[in-house]
Amino acid sequence: MxxxxxxxxxxRLALAGQPNVGxxxxxxxxxxxxxxxxxWPGKTVEQxxxxxxxxxxxxxxxxxxxxxxxxxxxxEERVARDYLIGDSPDAVIALVNAASLERNLYLxxxxxxxxxxxxxxxxxxxxxEVHGLHVEAPVLEAALGIPVVELVASKRRGLNELVDAAIAxxxxxxxxxxxxxxxxxxxxxxxxxxxxxxxxxxxxGYQPEWLALKLLEGDPDVAALVEAKVxxxxxxxxxxxxxHEDAYLDIAGGRYDWVARMVRAAVVTPQRGATVIxxxxxxxxxxxxxxxxxxxxxxxxxxxxxYFVASPAAGAxxxxxxxxxxxxxxxxxxxxxxxxxxxxxxxVVGGAGTVLSFVPILVVFFAALALLEDVGYMARMAxxxxxxxxxxxxxxKSCMPLILGFGCNVPAVLGTRIIEERKARMLTMMLTPFVPxxxxxxxxxxxAPAFFGAAAPWALIALVGGNLVILGAxxxxxxxxxxxxxxxxxxxxxxxxxxxxxxxxxxxxxxNTWAFVKKAGTLIVIISAIVWVLSSYPGSTPAESxxxxxxxxxxxxxxLMGLGDWRLIVALLSSFVAKENxxxxxxxxxxxxxxxxxxxxxxxxxxxxxxxxxxxxxxxxLVVQMTFVPCVATVAAIRQxxxxxxxxxxxxxxxxxxxxxxxxxxxxxxxxI
Amino acid sequence: xxxxxxxxxxxxxVVAELPRSHGLAKRLISLGLTPGSExxxxxxxxxxxxxxxxxxxxxxxxxxxxxxxxxxxxxxxxPNDPASVDR
Numbered sequence: 001m002x003x004x005x006x007x008x009x010x011x012r013l014a015l016a017g018q019p020n021v022g023x024x025x026x027x028x029x030x031x032x033x034x035x036x037x038x039x040w041p042g043k044t045v046e047q048x049x050x051x052x053x054x055x056x057x058x059x060x061x062x063x064x065x066x067x068x069x070x071x072x073x074x075x076e077e078r079v080a081r082d083y084l085i086g087d088s089p090d091a092v093i094a095l096v097n098a099a100s101l102e103r104n105l106y107l108x109x110x111x112x113x114x115x116x117x118x119x120x121x122x123x124x125x126x127x128x129e130v131h132g133l134h135v136e137a138p139v140l141e142a143a144l145g146i147p148v149v150e151l152v153a154s155k156r157r158g159l160n161e162l163v164d165a166a167i168a169x170x171x172x173x174x175x176x177x178x179x180x181x182x183x184x185x186x187x188x189x190x191x192x193x194x195x196x197x198x199x200x201x202x203x204x205g206y207q208p209e210w211l212a213l214k215l216l217e218g219d220p221d222v223a224a225l226v227e228a229k230v231x232x233x234x235x236x237x238x239x240x241x242x243x244h245e246d247a248y249l250d251i252a253g254g255r256y257d258w259v260a261r262m263v264r265a266a267v268v269t270p271q272r273g274a275t276v277i278x279x280x281x282x283x284x285x286x287x288x289x290x291x292x293x294x295x296x297x298x299x300x301x302x303x304x305x306x307y308f309v310a311s312p313a314a315g316a317x318x319x320x321x322x323x324x325x326x327x328x329x330x331x332x333x334x335x336x337x338x339x340x341x342x343x344x345x346x347x348v349v350g351g352a353g354t355v356l357s358f359v360p361i362l363v364v365f366f367a368a369l370a371l372l373e374d375v376g377y378m379a380r381m382a383x384x385x386x387x388x389x390x391x392x393x394x395x396x397k398s399c400m401p402l403i404l405g406f407g408c409n410v411p412a413v414l415g416t417r418i419i420e421e422r423k424a425r426m427l428t429m430m431l432t433p434f435v436p437x438x439x440x441x442x443x444x445x446x447x448a449p450a451f452f453g454a455a456a457p458w459a460l461i462a463l464v465g466g467n468l469v470i471l472g473a474x475x476x477x478x479x480x481x482x483x484x485x486x487x488x489x490x491x492x493x494x495x496x497x498x499x500x501x502x503x504x505x506x507x508x509x510x511x512n513t514w515a516f517v518k519k520a521g522t523l524i525v526i527i528s529a530i531v532w533v534l535s536s537y538p539g540s541t542p543a544e545s546x547x548x549x550x551x552x553x554x555x556x557x558x559x560l561m562g563l564g565d566w567r568l569i570v571a572l573l574s575s576f577v578a579k580e581n582x583x584x585x586x587x588x589x590x591x592x593x594x595x596x597x598x599x600x601x602x603x604x605x606x607x608x609x610x611x612x613x614x615x616x617x618x619x620x621x622l623v624v625q626m627t628f629v630p631c632v633a634t635v636a637a638i639r640q641x642x643x644x645x646x647x648x649x650x651x652x653x654x655x656x657x658x659x660x661x662x663x664x665x666x667x668x669x670x671x672x673i
Numbered sequence: 674x675x676x677x678x679x680x681x682x683x684x685x686x687v688v689a690e691l692p693r694s695h696g697l698a699k700r701l702i703s704l705g706l707t708p709g710s711e712x713x714x715x716x717x718x719x720x721x722x723x724x725x726x727x728x729x730x731x732x733x734x735x736x737x738x739x740x741x742x743x744x745x746x747x748x749x750x751x752p753n754d755p756a757s758v759d760r
Binding site for chain 1: 691695696697698699700701702703704705707708709710715716718720721722724727728729730731732733734735736737738
């Protein structure tokens, strides 16, 4: 796919396919780096566009969202359908997975009803062969009457031929005459009746046959369109539809009949008995007990890698920035006023350091997500966890982000995008900050021994366990109150296991990490700079600063939780920048100098703090610390993922309320004991 | 006719009726579960979601959803039918 120089008219191709057909692999292989990721206008669905040159043609390719059908059940389906009808690309490349051809051709059956030529990329023929399935592409091509090209996209095999075939159909669209699915005889008269009612009044861009079929299928969008644009015929049409409410079952059944006819000759059925690899792995991976063991082992490996690779790298990056680079910058800015040096070095560069220190952890977590998804294990994980997640109104897939949360809430929030349904995704996102991350655990481990002495391990367990109980309670409650218990159905495809594709994983890691640095990073840097100003002005010590004043202002509120000392409140507020900041702030405010690796000074600090707190207040402080608003990076991630300030604000508010209520309860009850 | 959740691992059946909820029914259909399709229960532990195979694809189905799908069980095929090999 070498780049041509001469400008020729641009061809527009759309890439369609069900999930698990290797669509991103094909898209990445075709477009390389020349791709743009954004959103479909006004939607929360991701839109990927790319460009490439092929034998002198300039091609723009749009990656449609992966959907199982086009019957307007989800936002993704609506996006795909509206694009195909409204923007009519020159051709559609329909990718199908050779290993689950029957189900995959269902989408093709729907695509063939639209006025756009289609070519089929028969992907993953290698995976199918491993599983004992052989598809005869020429036979399938003859049956369907459209070009079928065999592909192994992960090895870039067949891609040139696929694009050749797509370009060939655009050059002679009149010759495109596929074997289109027809509806079962029983409903043909009804369909004809609706068609005749629509004849001559069809809204622009639509064909009467297609509209009639979609109406009969009970498509709410098409019904709304016809009601608005053809009001004079709507009453008659509506009467017919009411009478044939169950027609959609027949129409879908008819499509599968058609698919069965298409594949009958083309697929050499597998030899059962010789159990395929997927079955053998699944016997363990989906077992109610061993499946959990496998899942925990996978997570353990992930955290070991994070601990030994990502954390040291993160530490090195952040000390490079807060140490060497900051000093260099400070001396370079020698002549500048103090406040400017402060804002730039301590605020902006400090914030940038925070952003960069997340990068190694994000890379590891994103790579793990992409790998597990690519080999097909993610679906099994969701399957194993579904029985435990469903009472919170969560989807089996929610467990992965929540477990990631123990490492860091930021990738956990970003990881919620593996959950397709928005409702389940938002709920998971909302619960993620209740998972205690390493930052919060560090504060806990630092303070608990001084607060509770020998009982510290029990206090630790109680606090972490308590957080998980709160997570469950909040989840159940939000699900009941906000979503009215309308749990999203757990229906998921279990793809066949197959070898991972390094390029696909790498692109996923790169794209998501970069998006975080760019979008969330900006917000983090700005807020860090603002917080620095608030904690440094006016006056020269934190006690005289705006932050100190805010702390004092909230003393009466804090007193309800036994935290009537403004220094404790400021420590909590400073945890907004980064959870582990609480300790550093306490160090400054309680005057024990630099805190960090210096164990002796550290232990002394914890004792000093413990001295001003009753046991009940100490417990309350830790409970609040554990449930207080998430750090700025997590907030930025929530904002980036939910694309809604309302959700972000609601999440912050929820956590504030939970922290306050729990703090008051723990302190008041604790004081009685 | 019985609920899909009543079938044990390894049994085969034909889908008879889908849930009345159109939204759910349409999702099931797009994943291959139409009335008249033959399915095979890959695993059903009596609790938690089910694994089934239909139209050449494997699906996980929440227990609540599976309970609302009615099926007509197929008699266990003769031992020489390789498709009925016990899992």
